Amino acid sequence: MSVSSIVMSSHWGREVRHKYVAQGSKSLAVVFPGQNYSAERPLLEYAGKLAREYGCDLLLLEYGYQSARAPFKREEIDIVAEECKVALASLPEYEQLLFISKSMGTVIAGKVASETGMGEKVSHLFLTPVAESIPYIKQSRGSIIYGGSDPLFTEQHSAELSGLKQVRVYRIDDANHSLEVGSVNESLAVLLVIINFYHEFYRDSL
DSSP states (O other): OOEEEEOOOTTTOOOEEEEEOOOSEEEEEEEOSSOOTTTTTTTHHHHHHHHHHOOOOEEEOHHHHHTTTTTOOGHHHHHHHHHHHHHHHHSOEEEEEEEETTTHHHHHHHHHEEEOOOGGGGEEOOOOOOOGGGHHHOOEEEEEEEEEEEEOOHHHHHTTTTOOTTTEEETTOOOOOOOOSHHHHHHHHHHHHHHHHHHHHHHHHH
């Protein structure tokens, strides 16, 4: 196994460092962080670690505005997606791609998969998606996990996805946009449930 950084320039005038873990796999898991939710925070950190346990290579993306400590503007989302595509294009060809995304990252992952024509070999794990990601979810396959108390993805949004045979939808009762609930102990118990959903995703996808 080798761990390296893919260093690239960005629109925001700062270099980005994408962490790349290679272990000779034909499958690559790609982590798309949320707007303010990095790849090192629990939902994404454990998803990435589990991908490695299932034998995948791993790419942890960093967005240019994050590196520059700049505020994010929604109109810049296409720039972020384009820079993610460049990072992916710098890697060897993989037979299979697993896109793990959180919040705003679900939109970026959807854009990257649809605009590069790689949709057929991509399985998605959408964590706490937002309304803007629904059109991409409808043309994807994989799993969605959202919180029942998340104001950014409501039951009305979830209803738009009913009947999709290629997408599994998991609702965490009372969980917020970080898939956390009341106390620390309760949130840790929920995290264990979520990790079991991750296992199902990897078993189904690989």
